[in-house]
Amino acid sequence: MAVANSNNDLLLFLKQDCETCQLVKPVVDDLKKKGVDIEVYVQDYPDYYEELSPNDDTSLEASFNWNVETTPTLIQTSGKGSTLRVEGWDKKGWQDVLGVEDLGENLPDFRPGCGSKSREPGVYENLMATYGDVGIQSRGIELGNWDDDMEICYERGWTDGLPVTPPTDARIWRMLQGTNRKPDEVIGKVPPNLAPITVEKAAINAVLAGCKPEYFPVVIAALEAALDPVFTMHGLLCTTCFSSPIIVINGPIAKSIGMNWGMNVLGQGNRANATIGRALQLIIRNVGGGVPGDLDRSTFGGPGKYTFCFAEDETDDSWESLSVTRGFEKGENTVTLFQGDGIQGFIDQRSQTPEQITKSLASSLLAVGHPKLAEFTNAMLVLSPEHYEIYKKEGWDRNKITEALHKEMIRPGSELIQGAGGIGEGIDTSRADEMVNKFWLEGLLIVRAGGKAGLYSAICAGWTGGRFRHESKPVTKKITL
């Protein structure tokens, strides 16, 4: 339907499922009988407007091409480019466009129209992909009628083992609407292949992962954090260790996009938590080439390599959030990436004072990596609301808790050196006379999250790359909306 080349001066878009369209039907009928040449397009049931000799626009191509947002829409084209349009029933507007003074005398002066079918949720992006120019540059993989798109994604090696959302132009274009950044902008080079990644490639992988467009700025920020050299994503991917990026979200965006920081926070079930973390992993796999068994040489891997992303509980003002501790303003949206493993459950249902719970937590934190290793890995402690409550009621804040935990984990080097206690593993024998910290002072990250009931907390061991104190660190980045 070559609408753009239509010779008609007057176009009218209608649908049956619109009371205002039905209201104007006799008016248009009358005009047509008087010889006014109006080209009518019907979006749903053309037969309903049979007497108006309408064009069938159930494909919505003409509605899309004329950028119709409302039905009825009356459009007058005058020469090249210049058009007048009236949306809904506006007696004066219609009279002016059509030059008929007594038009619709029996009708009210004004009736608003209905939304155009071409603007219904999920429709517009498909029309864009079919009739518009979405400008996607990535190479296409053509599917035949009998191809199963989900299976093709597996065959191409694009998945982490779970099904992915097939990346069609409509879905990619919709994802790109989640950011103001240009599709061809290069965000960085993704290890291990150090392949350049554009915003468009990130969007394709966010589609695969199942993200919504409003998550996309978070995915981009997480990617930027992962590509910061000091995050050492390259080593983290190729390592024989268990670790992968653990992503913590701070700021109001967590609530805006429906993230979970409460019950089952480190588990399954929340779309934003699940897919943001997964998008980063799929980018590393698909763009970076970080495929298990090839350059991902992890002995065991870990469930976090599918996805590990959650929000901090910022509903209690007495708790200073992770991002504020790391130098960002309260209320700023941030992602923090930590190189970590799965969860070591911490159970303490007996401690009643801050001192008791500190000793108790410290005893479990000492097991991170190996009880005799020190300043060798970082750690993330996910402190539950009930455990925090023990501190809060005595007025302990984040700083005091952190300081007390570090202090509780200082041990004589003589007990930790290699061979001590009949255990080969341990710190260097030269440190036998030192008092030794378990973690670097900045190497213990505490996040408050989890369900309101349960005297448990969660410890995520850090990666062994953390022993290079100044070379491999967690990274926090601002999320730009």
Place this chain on the structure above:
Amino acid sequence: MIASVLRDPTAETTQLKRNRLAPPASLDGKVVALMDIGKMRGDEFIDRLEQLFKMKNIATKRYKKPTNTRTAPTELVQKIVQETDVVVIALSDCGSCTSCSTHDLNDLDHLGIPGVSILTEEFREAFNGQCEKIGFDGASIFTPHPMQNKTTQELHDFADGILEELLAKITQPV
């Protein structure tokens, strides 16, 4: 007919087709599956291959699909995976044989069994097209076409003619 288009999420630094699994460095101690696709007279060709492998002290096991017009039943695929290390699939000389046996080659490759498909020259394009569609860089060897009207001796001669190429494709180049 093109029904839809998906966009490549990779860095596009590699070809679209997935590389086939690397075959073993040598066939010592390995078992080669000789998979008859179930098409007429393929067995005569495979009989000769079996003899040739035996002469070279290479262990083989014979398998046969119930029909060349479908992909191999899951049970057969799993049996080959359990019992062998490399697969030789023969002999495709028609459209459905080619499409189905190429899927068999791909399915076995996914399960850790590298292999080669043997087809007649006429179906070189069909094999390459099917590989293109499923994104698999499968290995193939082609014999003269047609083969249905040949004598048994001629089919054996075809097998003799491709033996060295076959051995090269089911072992890694040194």
